[in-house]
Amino acid sequence: MTAPLDGPRFPNDQATDFVREFQATVAPRYENRAKLETSPPLFILRVPQASYQSGVNRVVAAFTGALSQRVPYAHLPAGTREDFSPVRADPDSHLLAVDAGRQLFRSAPEHMTPDRFPQFDVMCGLVEYVRSNPGKWATTDDMEAALRRDAGERRAQRGGLLAFTRMQGPEDGGGIAGFLARLSWLSFVQLLPRWLWARRISRTVVRSWLGAERVAQGSRNLFRVMDQVAAVRSVQLMDDPADEEALQEFDWLVLRALMEDLRRPGIGRILPGRRRRTCRPVLFVKIPPEGEPGARAAERFLRSLYRVQGTVKPPGPLVIAVGLPSDSLLEELGNPSESTFPDASVRLADHASAGTPPVLVDISERALAARGVPVPHVTTRTFRFSRYVPLSIASGVTALALLAVALLLPPLFSAPQDCLGGTGSVAESAPAEPIRVDTAGWYEAAVKTIEEQNKRVARYADQGRTVRTVVAFVSDPPKTDDETRFDGTIPELRGIAMWQEKLNKEAAADDSLIPLHVDVRQAGVAFRDAESEAKKLVAELEGEESVPTRERVVGVLAFAQSRNETRAALRVLGEAGIPTIGTTATADEMLSGPATRTYWPSTPFNSREARIEADFAYTENIVAEPGAEDVCTPARHAIVIESSVDLYSHSLAGQFVSAFKGTHDVFDFNQEGVFGPDPLSGAISQPDAGGWRGRCAT
Secondary structure: OOOOOOOOOEOOOOOHHHHHHHHHHHOOOHHHHHHHOOOOOOEEEEOOOOOHHHHHHHHHHHHHHHHOOOOOEEEEOOOOOOOOOOOOOOHHHOOHHHHHHHHHHHHOOOOOOOOOOHHHHHHHHHHHHHHHOHHHHHOOOOHHHHHHHHHHHHHHHOOOHHHHHHOOOOOOOOHHHHHHHHHHHHHHHHHHHHHHHHHHHHHHHHHHOHHHOHHHOOOOOHHHHHHHHHHHHHHHHHHOOOOHHHHHHHHHHHHHHHHHHHHOOOOOOOOHHHHOOOOOOEEEEEEOOOOOOOHHHHHHHHHHHHHHOOOOOOOOOEEEEEEOOOHHHHHHOOOOOEEOHHHHHHHOOOOOOOOOOOEEEEOOHHHHHOOOEOOOOOOOOOOOOOOHHHHHHHHHHHHHHHHHHHHHHHHHOOOOOOOOOOOOOHHHHOOOOOOOOOHHHHHHHHHHHHHHHHHHHHHHHHOOOOOEEEEEEEOOOOOOHHHHHHOOHHHHHHHHHHHHHHHHHHHHHOOOOOOEEEEEEEOOHHHOOHHHHHHHHHHHHHOHHHOOHHHOEEEEEOOOOOOHHHHHHHHHHHHOOOOEEEOOOEOHHHOOOOHHHHEEEOOOEHHHHHHHHHHHHHHOOOEEOOOOOOOEEOOOEEEEEEOOOOHHHHHHHHHHHHHOOOEEEEEEEOOOOOOOOOOOOOOEEEOOOHHHHHHHHO
């Protein structure tokens, strides 16, 4: 590390520590680069009025000479010509935030981070378009699309993957073939890639910072936000192209986008882009005296910087403003108290938060007249090739390692063969005495609960409250223990009773809720009378005008079984437009015809149930190995038992056979010897279990 002997020196107002800490803040040693994870406060170095020009030049020259070709920096003197402002003759109309981003991009050392400014570039283009075309918002409706097209064209002009969208299409040809060729080129080579890019950059900007700002007003689209901004600011720009309020917002938008690009990626860890952030960008801002050309532009930039401190994330650049700030500017920046260079050297390591005033230091005439302190050249670690080279190498090595693991590990580690659920039999967990089945008692208890609730609803109706009725179709009550175990009538009825009781309790405490009356109707054994009962209900509803209000039917609860009879009943109800809610598992075939508009099952269809069962059987250890008590494997062969006369059983069996990846045997089982006309392919009809018990054993 060397110090320039004849180069410009920094004014020595006890500034030795400040110069030393400046170097450590901008470019710490590579192993200590975590120090870059801060956003230092703004530093304002105020020079004497009499030595304004020479004092500014000396301070900036001392620092820029130490940073040259090592650290990206931007020198923002008043009146720069690098801004895109339409009013180039007026230095106060320039946006210094634009100069900052462009100079940082040009001065960045090769192969170091950050090396791209995507958000800054797109925001610059949008602001330039608005400032150059303010009158379009008064004559054109869809300016959001115009902003998107202009941004896409600018991105294509900068090169990269989108550059090919500027290629000329195929030569004009006649006929339909030529038209289709031009249309395909326009759609898939030009419009689609730019649309995808616009969608991606909009999502990035809004998610990164713009969506949290008030200017977004909840919008999630970058171009829509800028269209809304331009709709207001264009009127001001038409009256005065250098309107201060409009330029202040544009300057802030561009600077905020630049700050977001400067913070990514983070510091350290293993990714090449993170390890190559070895220095902090520096911005030097010249502040002319109040009223001189360029003063408004400089103060506008500093106000924008003070605003972004509240939302920008580290690492942030080091900004040093040199000159004569006005009293009004200092007041807007939080009225900073005067500091000395020893105090300022400590503040270089600070992290500025929202509302943090800048560090204000006065440079004396005596210090400017003296020789000063030299600023050593800043050294940083450099890289010979792009970060994409080690990234590609690391990706390739990782892919090869994963491939090796995938090929070598399976032979070394066999699949687990523990039996799912353990090796104990179901009988071991059974109760000591069988549960007594009380068919009549259980059924009557459920019916009694519903009747009690219906009486409660009747009292509400007598009091003048609005009540409504739902019809619950159930099958005839089971008569034997076996019918009770296999029939779903009692569980269904108990569930309806609990649901009605809960609703009516809530209605008792809230007059805005409507008490519910449940009309339980039996539809025969196994719902054989479901269709006729449905037609009977439809006929009753056609004369609804003569029915009391409490008995007005608003819907139906049905059916506990999926059968041809219940499917026909759903079609009748669907044709009449009566809403129906299923109370248990439903076959896919139930939802057909008019029922598709009025039937809402409360559980998943059996197609999903079958997929879950088939996957479970084929992947879980549920079948014991021959001669082993605690070793199991997944099933590779299934015994499927269906009842072709039961729609649900037939549908579930068919779905399982389609989803199961192994082999299978199918039995059509019915104890009464009644079989449907369309059993599954290859199904063997059996009226008792003896016929297929032997097959299961083999």
